[in-house]
Amino acid sequence: MPARAGLTRAVEGLDQTGATGQVNVVEERPLTIFLNSREIVTAMTIGDYPEYLALGFLRNQGMLSDDETVTGIEYDEDLDVVIIRTETETNYEEKLSKKTRTSGCAVGTVFGDIMEGLEGLTLPDATLRTSWLYTLSAKINQTPSLYLEAGAIHGTVLCKGDQPLVYMEDVGRHNAVDKIAGWMRAEGVSGADKILYTTGRLTSEMVIKTALMGIPILASRSGFTAWGVEIAQQIDLTLIGRMRGKRFTCLSGADRLIWDADVNAAADEDPRHRRKSARA
Template sequence: MTTRDLTDQYLIAPDPASARLTRRVTGHDQTSAETEISVVEERPLTIFLNGQEIVTAMTIGDYPEYLALGFLKNQRMLGPHETVLRVDYDDDLETVIVRTDGTTLYEEKLRKKTRTSGCAVGTVFGDMMEGLEGLTLPAAPVRTSWLYTLAHTINRTPSLYLEAGAIHGTVLCREDRPLVYMEDVGRHNAVDKIAGWMLSEGEAGDDKILYTTGRLTSEMVIKTALMGIPVLASRSGFTAWGVEIAREVGLTLIGRMRGQRFVCLSGEDRLIRDADVESIPAEDRKHRRKSAVE
């Protein structure tokens, strides 16, 4: 489980051949010439916990160990005092087996599944709201200068999204510095990879910001809260239930973060408006996170 260093304190998901596929296609009109474009590859990954098959996820194939750990953690299938002994990945069988020293009872969870609004399709086992009772996130201050710097940096970072589109990115940040960047066909998968990295590295979330290209739905808010991260920001929109949950747990929720604008839906009292908005450039079209093929 290694990552490629982009700078001294910036880790980004690599661009593995398994996550890219080049096809030769023909345009829709008779005069169009054949051209090569990059498209994202999907592949199944089956996650096991102590010998029990849990789920098969569609993913781009990178960081399977982080994805499995983060998924099980965010599904509350790993107990707080449970130790992960081994994580075995078999590329040929497309499986990950997580082995622990605990006896967490996950059979009851497997009896109830909720298909969420997550793309690719998201699944939550058991009660979606489990773990949020009494949870209050730290009231971490957020400087608007951090948000503008993060958006500027992330939008210019080389990524599969900029190369091929049809994929979501999630970035774990501290103040105005991106730390870990993960991508996947489902935004929930990208978040789970971040959660798996945090669990593996023993990294706390109380001083972090989570940035995503995806919508701020209830599932995204719940996962961020359970990861202990007090700030969630996105360039996309939001749902009413996502906003409601964010307000209940004290999560600072920021959506539609593009160029000079953003919308703060929860935790506005924690914003420190230290940036001169007039000095923030509008988002250049060539730096927008859209498909490289237009």
């Protein structure tokens, strides 16, 4: 999905030799999300796709069920406010009173019980060919992005087989995932046969959100947290991390893997991504 203009700005500075130069830096702005007349949260975001971010955030927090009718989405660019309107008013005082700050960049927030919705959850049957991982990595690395332009950003990609479908970016990986969730809900897209790829760490929050989106496979170029792995194992979510060049590590759900790729034939990682990883 192409990025909107105005997401970065050029800033003049000095390099290690004292020479003057310009670098592109990512813009950051607040976005306040309302559900009907109730203010829910103010999130720091890059400002693109605010409607998808608001819709996905509410859906992933359990404040907007899949069968609830959304009657309107209003975005005020001047006020940086999104209002999601539903057919019926719902009281979320109990959920709003319980906040958990997550490890997400730009300070992620989870409302209510962080494990709510996982009890009895059964993820769809799926297969994951290792050749898809190498193909996806190469395609995503070659996609024009804010990550390549300015760093300091996380990307999340919804994929099917070896094809990227939707690419979202934001200063917080949780925001990028919520944008994907919002797009899926708006377009009526199922997660059953999808793969979610992220540049961010595989934390408990990332695992939980992926599972609640009905996606059975989560992959990342970054590493794991112990709780993220533990939850993935409990719900049988396939968890692939440290996916760079020829390498990857699977710590959960390996039964979905089909080992059809020749590792020696896989391409090495684009050097631009190695440099950006050190600075992001």
